[in-house]
Amino acid sequence: MYDVAIIGAGVSGIFMAYKLTLEHPEYNIIMIDKGKQLSERTCKAESKSSCKCEVCDQYIGFGGLGKSEGKFNYTNDFGGSLGRKIGNQKAEALMSEVDDVICSFGGNETELYHTHSPNLQQRAEIHGLKVLTTSVRHLGTALSTAVFQKLYNYLSKRIDMWFETDVSSINKDGSFVLETNHGTVITEKVVISTGNSGGQWMYKHCEKLGLKPGPSRIDLGLRVEMRGNQLDQILKEAFETKLHIAGEGYEGTTYCMNPNGRIIRKYQHGLVMPDGQNKREEKTPGSNLNFTLFVPSFFDTKKEADQFAEKVIGGINQKRARIVVQRVQDLKNGRPTNDSVIAQNTIQPSLEAEGGSLVDEVPQKFVRALLEFLDALQNLLGEPIDDDTVVYGMDAKFYEPKIRTNEQFETEVPGLYLIGDCSGETHSLSQAAASGLCAAESI
Template identity: 55%
Template sequence: MQSNHHDITIIGAGVSSIFLAYTLMNHNEHVSIHMIDLGKELSERTCGLDEGGICTCEGVCSKYIGFAGLGKSEGKFNYTNDFGGELGRKIGQQNTLDLMREVDNILCEFGGDTIHSYSTKNEKLSSRGNEAGLKVLSTEVRHLGTRLASEIFQNMYEVLKARVTFSFETRVEAISKKGNAFQLKSTSGQFTTEKLVIGTGMSGSNWLKEQAASLGLFPGKTRLDMGIRVEMKGDQLQSILQDTFETKLKIERDSFSATTYCMNPQGRIIHKHEHGLVMPDGQNAREEFTPSANLNFSLFVPRYFQSHDEAMKYSGDIIGGINQGGERIVVQRLQDFKFHINTESLEGNLIDPSLKAECGNVREEVPELYGMALIEFFGSLETLIGEPIHPDTLLYGLDAKFHEPKLPTDENFETDISNLFLIGDCSGETHSLSQAASSGIYVGNYLGGTFFQ
């Protein structure tokens, strides 16, 4: 193993890092770029979870770790400031929208234009939503799907590898700064770099916390979204979905706000594995399976914790308690939920469950906040659609979306340590593929424009 020096080193090979590297190489043909990732290159990322089985990986799971990161999963790019992160607040709303347009142009360069984009914007629905006490969040969407997303990122990899030095299956064990350069000790040898960018996403949260502490950087509050996943009649929301593939609704009260997430008309519910927890996740009807007669989504309520450890303990206690050491997920009929009684069986239920879950009492196993938010939301939703939510609607406990603790960075994503940058979800500013990619382009433009001045 040999020591290598580069102008810019990027730790993590997820979406934000890919768009950063692509932007850098287009800015300057002489800058040397090194990308390090704990996982494998895209063509080698296979896991039993991809086929609906169990994880077959040794060490880190290739479903979540490796080139393209979570961009390989569903490839859903939402171009909006309404949700998906706070990038617009950091660098400006219009600037963010312009960067998202650039993200989409790049995706289309590599084959994304074979799938048409669509818009969820609906002025009439927004007005009706306001009257019902709901905010209708809108977005432009390019939903690539797993297969096309993988093809696009493989195409990008073929271009990048001509200019970028990759170190896959490599763990960075220590980072130190000596003079104006960073020294990286890794399982593939020693590296030095003038500028260091970290884009390790959610999967690298524990690693980043350790490395940041060793450098004297300490995060602030951590956001955690949790909520009940709902499976309802496929036509229950037809009156608000007739002009769009999906919509995103938000309810705000003094004690909470809640937003629908991952709405899947004709979709199924599958197991999601993250941080050692098992949760109900939505699978889009565009994936390779027979469409269901149902619609599913999660209603997420964000909460902020003083530390990442506190957030992870909270989610682990609740969801881990539901899992009971295995893959258990609890399901309850809406009617039973309302009347505080156990669901004993789903035999004869109008909504046929797409996920095999254990009948029980979601209300007893999930903190009151999430059940209260759901009931309040359903009340407003019934006003919006003009009919009651069917009592056989199914409620699954409990889904979650994890966020990175936010380390302080300036307007260029530079930390308090000179020439150390954070991009994508690990910056705490982005929570979506589109905003993560945009942050990569943004920092790429900054570094590309300043590196040789």
């Protein structure tokens, strides 16, 4: 008999297990994950089609997406609605606790930096932009992996951990009974922390327990690559900047700004998208700067949201990993950019993509949002956006729809908790980890 069973060994589950073992070492806890332990997560396939994993360990296994770039943004301005759920002050305190844990396991090898700039905020507001601020602990892949390996070593001595384990059923008859391919688990409380990758599995089991998801959201955005010194006027006040614009029928927010970074292919949900990679991941820093302007869309169901992404991005991909790139001046003038023009462009794309016309392949809302944002941005900068800036179609952020939980992340089924991205409340590593700490306090 276990006191707590945590299904999913991602960031939220790990931080929850850490807090429970630290404050209640007498608890009998098991962590179950369909992926592998961290040291065995070695897949380097560039695409889903070339991946030979039965369960791809790039995304699934101990550490979840925490073993990627390990970027922890400590803020209520973006990255989820944790502050609205539990109160901004408590959310900030929990994220501070997250950082303390990270540092205690070696994360303090990289410094915490801040993006707050009152002067920039005031100037941006004049031009219709809002500056979102954060404190950042950006570990990078190597340090993030080392930190989570130390957390694994700590937990492995204190709790049971079953990897490469499928949970086939969750039933409640007083206690919870979990049937798995490695045996039956009986537990007083169940915590689901399977993240976005375990969404379909989670909804199936929640529905059997009488819980149904609400509306769903998806963010799509055009990724921009500009000359490296284009944003010097604002980046001299902060290492990176997150800007928000609200226009007619849309809101847009910049995400994943990478000075001297490059653009790589991202593979998610069977789609291929342009994604930014930070200069810390590169042996030789690039000469360009990149970011995505994400615009959210809302649907009654997750299925409808996923179908929208498939229609737009899948249409661009054409079942051959195709990504479209276009000069911003051509985008403004409504003319396509061919490959010969790209070859002579002063701003050379860091990702090999196919020249084309985004107006013909992307819903008008996203093009209009980007062009209006760039107009506001050049007014803030006091200089024109370079005509040779290039734009890629199309990036996406996927979200899980919310199943109702209370302020402690407990569902309407007593003893069943949903944390991290499973809760529909967190969309960042820091808020996911904080939700795990919050639920641990309740338990």
